[in-house]
Amino acid sequence: MRINILGYNIFSKGGTSRSNINLIKTFLEKGHIVQYFNSQPFEDSDITRLIIHEDISSANFTIFSSQYEAKLSTGDILIITREDIFKYSRIIKQHNKEIKIVGEIHGPLEYINDEIDLALDSIDCIRVSTESIKKKFQEKYNYDAVFNKYVNAQHIDINCKPANTKRNLLIKSRFEDGIKDISYVIKLINYIKKNTYKTDIQLYIVGYGPSENLYKNLVAYYNLQDNVHINEKEPLNYVYVSTSPYETLGYSILETIGIGNQALIYAGNDNVLKEIYEKYHGISFLTKHFQKDSEKLIAVLDGKYTKAQRNEDIENLKLDFTNENYADDYLKKISKMKVKQAKEHKLPIYKFKKKRTHVNKIQKLDRKRDLYEQLKKTAMFKLLLNNNIFFNRMKKMYNFRKERLERKLMEGIEPDSNKVFIESFHGNNFSGDPKFLALKIKEQYKNKKIYVSSVNSLVDIEVRNAGLIPIRFGSTIYKKIFRSCKYVFMNGNSLDKVYKHKNQVFIQTWHGFPLKKMVNDLGDKKEKQLQLNKFIPRMKKWDYLITASNLNTLLLKSAFKLEKNENLTVLELGSPRNEYLINHNTETEWLRIQRKYLFTNDKNIKYVLYCPTWRQGERESLTQIDLIELLNQLPKNYKIIVKLHPNEARLRNKYNALDARIHCFYNEFVDIQELYILCAAMITDYSSTIFDYAHLNKPIFLLQEDNSQYKQDVGFYFDINEVGRFPEAALNETKLASQLTRVGAIDYSQMISRLMKNDKSDSSENILKYIFTDNIEKSG
Structure with a gap:
């Protein structure tokens, strides 16, 4: 049988490339003729390396560029292994009405963009990983010709001996946090280090991608340089960790089981990985709850993966993933699917070309900008750029053309x-x-x-x-x-x-x-x-x-x-932000917030929120109060949280370095409503935070360091002291400490009734009901 495979780039690393290679091998072993068509450009040397590294030299195997559509159309079966090139099935059907086309779904359904054309009118059948994904695909796309079958995993070497480790964790993955959620594991290590005896735990993260700087920043932010290692030599024995929200199989998980190591994995928001791996002794499941996951992780590290458990896992591996009849089973499933006929009236034959659009024009314009960035370093361009008239005219022309193209794009x-x-x-x-x-x-x-x-x-x-x-x-x-x-x-x-x-x-x-x-x-x-x-x-x-x-x-x-x-x-x-305060001022929520920001649960700690408003211009200190001295005067269970205005985020490192009992978080991580619930008191000046925090009837201390000047420069709508009781914060640290420990709850209910009387427990629901209903009526 002549089998063609159309893929994105078989020469790059990744699960889909590995799946394509294994699929080619299993078809060749059964005597089929296989032609692989690569969508991305490649060199002859790439083919040579692939053949040598993968040992797939065969007279029945050839690699072509995807532009050879006549060759691509000549065969009995075409398997397309990337969702965004399914659309080329229509071209192939115009050339060969009898060819059977299979579309392989390698990514989670949740990551398939709605704008991608899956060309299901010309795809004869779809392969997915599991039964549950099959049902979801059929339901989502109203398309019945779907079969489920795991990818071929014949490359995996099975080691009979189980491996155990007391401290090493490994992640091997593309650094793309939106898909892999490695940031959660870094936070989990921080939680374990702060709350358990496993302070020597070691996490090795190996890979590449756009989130590398994020991971390095998080390691520095949580002071985990001795525990988290990025792209360093990986250990021989480890527990593999995966926390992706969605996976269809996870080759790295499978390879981990193959060599005898254990894995800790998140089942997925769709529970697919639990469906695949629940029966394996070497697999344990995470919940993305710090306390539960730390207990599970420590139990795995302290436990033992036994020889008997390993033997059972090997039997399951062989049964599920190393089936010698993979090619025959695959083709048998395909044979049950009917061939769809090309709809000639819908689409003429055309080449694999990109259609010119406003998007393409914008990209072309941006490429010219990039070329300019390179040329401006040359001597001739430096002379031109010293001419302000020339420089400003070119910049104005670029901005005008790009804005015009973007507006045309938006209009559609x-x-x-x-x-x-x-x-x-x-x-x-x-x-x-x-x-x-x-x-x-x-x-x-x-x-x-x-x-x-x-x-x-x-x-x-x-x-x-x-x-x-x-x-x-x-x-x-x-x-x-x-x-x-x-x-x-x-x-x-x-x-x-x-x-x-x-x-x-x-x-x-x-x-x-x-x-x-x-x-x-x-x-x-x-x-x-x-x-x-x-x-x-x-x-x-x-x-x-x-x-x-x-x-x-x-x-x-x-x-x-x-x-x-x-x-x-x-x-x-x-x-709605105050609806949250009304409905969630509970001990359970307090503990959740403490765990989120401080990575601990200790009901005895009292937090004071210092929340100054922004001043025009730069300042190196937020207040004349000595926060370290204030802490010295407060009981040991008191801590201070400094909430900076975004315009003063540069001061975060300064305040974090003052004392271990002073915390200043990334503004990007902070929802201040959560800090309101966490903190027992607030110190502020002219900030509108006063009115939100007052919903909790906790004491609010007003700093009056430059009140007269601020009133003169900006002005207030009303005197805050006329609408509620706000103790003036003492500028003496001893007196301020006394205020913070002595002053209890303050009733602000009259002020709330006067200024924010419609903040209710169902504000969000009422707002949405009105807006969505009102606009249905208008459009109807």
Whole structure:
């Protein structure tokens, strides 16, 4: 039988390449003629290395470029092993109506982009890994011609002897945290080191990819340099660790079992790996709960993988993965599937070419920019660039052309009512009202896909932990996704270069109850006009504004000149961020938060939150209070958490280095509402954090170090001391320590009723019900 295989790049490392090689070998062993077609460019030397390394020299085996579509179409069976090239099956069917085409799904279904054309009208059958994936595929795509069969694993050498280790862990993986979640394992090591006797535990991480800097930063952040080793020599005996949210098999897991080592793996959000590996003694399962996983991991390290257990695992390995009849079984399953006929009226024969689109033009423009970056280092270009007129004209031309192309690209994207975009603080972290609305949408509107703006990989971690999809702020994909979402929830203004579609709905939550004067209410007339000119065009995009009371609305109306937006609907339904405080001020939540930020559980610790507002200009110290001396005056179970404004994040290392009892976290990791629940008291100045924290009736101490000057420069809407009791924080460390230990709960309920009376336990539900129902009625 003539079997053709179309793959992406058999010469690169990875599970799909290994699967292709094994598939080729098993067909050749049965006497079939195999032609492999590579989508990526390659050299003759690549073929030579592959044949030598894999020992697949055969007169029945040839490698071609995928551009040879006539050869690709000549055969009995074509197996396509990458989802985004399934579409070429239509071309092949035009050449050969009788060829049977198999599409192999190697990635998790959850990672198959909705925009990928799977060409199921010309694919005759689909191979997936497990029975559960088969059922999900059939249901998701309404396509029945699916069979399940593991990939061939004949390359695995089985070692009869079980291996044991007391401290070594290994991860071998591509460094792509959104898919592999290696960051969780680094955090788990931190938890184990802080809370157990296994302080000598060693984690070896081997691989490459875009998340390498993230992992190095996390190792430094948690001071794990003696415990976590990136791309160092791996140990001989180890416990393999995998925490990917989704896998279809996991070759590294399989190889680990083969050589006799044990593995600790996350079953997957879809439970697929448990379906495959539950019967193996050498496999234990993680839950992504620090305490439970630390106990499981230590039990594996302290336990013993016995000879009897190893023998059972070997039998299961042979049964599941080293079947000598793999090729025959594979072809037997295919034979049961009918061949689909090409639909000639739908698609003419065409070459493997990329269609010119606005996206291609943008990429071409960016390549010219990259060329410019190289040329500007030459002597001739240095002379030209010294000419400001030439430089500015070229820059202006580039920006104009790119913006025009992006606008044309955006015009072709229609918003989808089942897509939601979330942006908290321009993607600088995942918190505030947009976060809690996103979580409520995920809980109650399961048909909606939720994307979240993120500035970096640290924010990505928080977004993924919530089960949502991070999108890099300002990127090309950001602009496309943003435009495709009908509903956009944000607590600041949207990016100017993202153009609002007429059918999009912008929901503005803002980011705090106003105390300091803003925009239209500023005393400096020049600054006021400057801010108004920028703010009003952005505000006019809003369709809804969420507030906590009529007084809240009044202040925002004054600050933002809301009357300029005739289409704006103000919903005085309360703040979702404070709904969280109302509903979750419990011991269970307190312990979860302590575990999340401090990697420990100790009910005896008391945390004090120091939360200063931002000042214009740079400063090297947040306060004249000596925090180390303050700690010396406080009981030993007191600790201080410094919450920096994002504009002062550069001070994080300084405050972390002061004392082991002072904590200053990455802002990207912080949801301040969680810190409110964790901390027994707060020290602040003119921050709107006052009004959120007051929902908990915990003491709030006001620093008055520059009150008069700040009042003169910026101004306040009202005197905070007229609406509630706020003890003035003593500037003497001994006196302040006395205040923190002596002052107990303060009742702020009257202030809440006066300023934020609509903050309720069901604010999120009411907001979403109104917005989604209102827009169904408008569109209907």
